[in-house]
Amino acid sequence: MTSELLRNAYERSERYLSEIDSQRVFPATSDLTALTGFEEPFPETGHTPEDILRQLDELGASATVASAGSRYFGFVVGGSLPVAVGANWMATAWDQVASSSVTSPVADKIEKVTSQWLLDVLDLPRQSAIGFVTGATMATFTALAAARHKILKKQGWNVEEDGLFGAPEIKVIVSDEVHVTVLKALSMLGFGKSRVIKIPTDTNGAMDISALPVLDSRTIVCTQAGNVNSGAFDPIDEICDHAQVADAWVHVDGAFGLWARSSSSKAYLACGIEKADSWAADGHKWLNTPYDGGVVVCRDDEALHGAMSVSAAYLKDRDRASQSYIPEFSKRARGIDIWAALKFLGRDGVDDLISGCCDLAQYFAKGLEALGLNILNDVVLNQIVVSWDSAEKTEALIHTVQQDGTCWFGPTVWKGHNAFRLSVSSWKITRQDIDLSLKAIEDSMQKIETSK
Template sequence: MDIEALFRLAAQSAARFRNAVAERPHRPLRDYAGSVAAFDEALPEGPAEANALISDLAARADPGLHLMAGPRFFGWVIGGSHPVGVAADMLTSAWGQNAGNHTAAPSAAAVETVAARWLLQLLHLPGECSVGFVTGATVANFTCLAAARGAVLRRHGWDADARGLFGAPPITVLIGDDAHTTVFSALQFLGLGHDRVIRVATDGEGRIRADAFEEALSGVDGPAIAILQAGQINTGAFDDFHALIPLAKGKGAWVHVDGAFGLWASASLERRALAAGVEEADSWATDGHKWLQTPYDSGYAIVRDELAHRRAMTIAASYLPLAGEGERDPSHYVPELSRRARGFATWAMIRHLGRHGIADMIERNCKAAAAIAAILGERQDVRVLNEVVLNQVIVRFGTDGEAGDRLTQEVIAAVQKDGQIFVGGAQWRGRQVMRISVCNFQTDVHQAEIAAAAILSALGRVSAEVK
């Protein structure tokens, strides 16, 4: 096998895909059923020639690929997989390092150590925090809440890591009514239950109301975890950390912040005030494959109490080397032993963009979101429903009732079919909305103007058909 020719072929195919961004529609050309048919065949009985196989894979997959890396993909909060991060990830795959411990993969462990320090500095979080490199914010929330579960129970004389939850003092979990669904999943995975929580009332932007939070805390007696939010998934709103964190800590609660994309506001001088006080929490979850633009999968579980973090996650065995003073084993901070070396892409992206480049990108995206909202908001038949403080815009078309729901859904469908941009739908306060999430390094005000024009064009066509 000519490895160099094989890798070159794969890289050329990847580059062709990326270079065609301007010509491709922002939607797949083929649906799921067609994609299954394209790949479906009997189990191969013999080998396939490597180069022909890679070419065939690219050809079969291409029509079913979404342009998530495109500058006008606004359907979910998804970063653009920056080419520098992709290149670093290609090397990561080629190197084949199992990032379980520092002895087996010194460079993989070392790059996590440095990248973790850089992340804490970028996000203005305490330098003593530990960082686990996980698949994304879902597992980051799980990891942080596992540390929280162990810590709050140990304060009440129970070692959950050793004894489990059978017979343990009950943990009170307080969470905002508009928290992201993955946080509820993390609670489910941890045996804390996605319904066995105190849901705290929120305001019109999805922020926890301080009065409701204080009232909910008044009945807390025993182990407690409070889950706050930096960046509500529909509105981009931030909880009032200055008000809420002292209230929670006054009851001895561990405070965790789900900051999948919003925590990155701390890296921007112009947006940092949105997250003021977030550094006083006990743990934080965020993504790299959102605003740091790393390839999937990349997320960070950040915990102030490094010992609580390690107690919740460390996997020990007699055949594994021990970490000594000044050494760091990546597997001590994540729920995996064998895993890819995620730190290389993170290190490469931070090294490539630098502090100022990351801040500029975040601000560029936020200005693009504001531009879309401003253009759409000029129309009487379009309503922007949120304060556009970050990168999220939710809009609605037509009337308040069911007719407006139908019109909004039809406009979303028309935009997706057209393919010039991609947006998604959601429910907000019981009504259908179009959700626009700006989170790509290529998206600027010019792209925003194209996006707004595409939405208004779709609205015009749909409205004409209704009439």
């Protein structure tokens, strides 16, 4: 029964992936309406596995967003490399509790190897500790918990034991283009969203170094490697120089932009990032692994361990088990997906993936300009911010393209302007996909103009 069931799931999944580039990128209204088929009372008796897979396939597959396809430019979402999907399936079948070498020797070993590979390909301090988490939100949360632990420990305060009531105050600095997930992490850690010091940014969204206040040993500076709209990098090298003199902590939100470190053509953008104290990145964005897979990197092993570890009679911490570096105890072996992608690509392949997406973004931007659209950012990475002649026409263009279904991108607001954002993040995207998308955008523009 198990073999037939898995074969059934494989065949349906394989067909879905083989047809993904010929389907609408966002579901049609009829596909969304069909989802009401899932609305049923809790069954008194169980259904057969075949019926369950059939329902998922027949009602669910057509209502998915084809973010694993080649013409999805919304948010920063990469498609999954086939080898990473396969590794993910195997890891799921193994069903490991990837918390330690006792609960899963294989997951523990692969994640330790993967940690060293990540430090190598991203060229970060080799003694750094790494934890595999759900995404950049939890990576940032974990890193900032380590920062809080170390800063307060230097002040003689044990935050894990005594909490924040009466604790010395920590100053937190962010840019006015800080990603919402960083603010979420700060709020969960008790720092508060409104208590942070926000630094103005330049026209491309990078922190203005001249506005950086005086730092001290009770300061955390949250920097950004890859603005989620423009792709811009904060002047992290200079910020780290200031921080090192003051003994402040620098965190890098590099959810996708940290991968520029692996690109022969874009590494210059991330110069000096290795001087920081902690970093957050995703695998499921630009490395193109399945969801979910994030990575926290911390220069100070003891700070991360101090913030995350617990003590219990049935737990041994002799080899720094993975649960000692992250919030979760029960976690899937998500490091296996990242290991598979890195082993498949190698150093040259990661470079080609990142550099190639950046080249395609430049190609896309030139094509959009040729259509008479406005490129609002300096396209330094894989992100493009675009507007038309007015806010109304921009919104109409977004809606019309989304209804067409050839490609998909969403709205944003950039420096006070209504705009839309395109992210070139998938291994599947080619110039042909961009040409098809440009044609769909051009047709939508003509449709809007003629409807006036």
